[in-house]
Amino acid sequence: MHATVNWRDGLVFEAKSGSGHAVTMDGNKTEAASPMELVLMAAGGCSSVDVVSILEKARQQVTGVQCEVKGERADTVPAVFTHVHLHFIVTGTDVAEKHVERAVALSADKYCSVAKMLEASVKVTHSYVIENEGENA
CATH class of the missing domain: 2.20.25.10 (N-terminal domain of TfIIb)
Known part of the structure; x- marks a missing residue:
């Protein structure tokens, strides 16, 4: 590469x-x-690929996945990330929480190369919420 x-x-x-x-x-x-913003986007993109792939394999009726990524940086130079949090908003019909929890955990613990690389020096945390489609209709 x-x-x-x-x-x-x-x-x-x-x-x-x-x-x-x-x-x-x-x-x-x-x-x-900026390059540092791209690092956050790369972490969110990499982890989102994992979450979508895992949920599709679990045959979940997912219609949307959004990953909000927040990074905290050191106050001194170099202003490296000290904490990165990935929050997933999964939208769909009858999406099982156990599958979303598993998908996010597998991405965090095993599959997301970007987050795993960052994890060597940055605290990386994850959360999720499920929004059932049609609830607000």
Whole structure:
């Protein structure tokens, strides 16, 4: 796996993955997400892939998964993350709590490479809520 990062101007960079996908990063957060924001997004994306995959294999009627990721950073330089919390909002019909709890736990404990990597130096926590579709209709 590899990537290339090219400076555009100011503190704006374009990163390109070995698979050919590009993303813009901005140290000032005016044109794009900052690299640290991308770390949070990567953790949420990686864990969300796991949760959706596990729930689909469990034949749960999931229609939506949202992962809200919050990161706390150190007050000193380098301003590394000290705590990252991933909160999953799972929407669907008759989604069993035991399956969501299991999916989130498996992602946290076994599958999410990004969160596991962060876990070496960052406190990573998880939570979830299930919203049954049609309850508010």
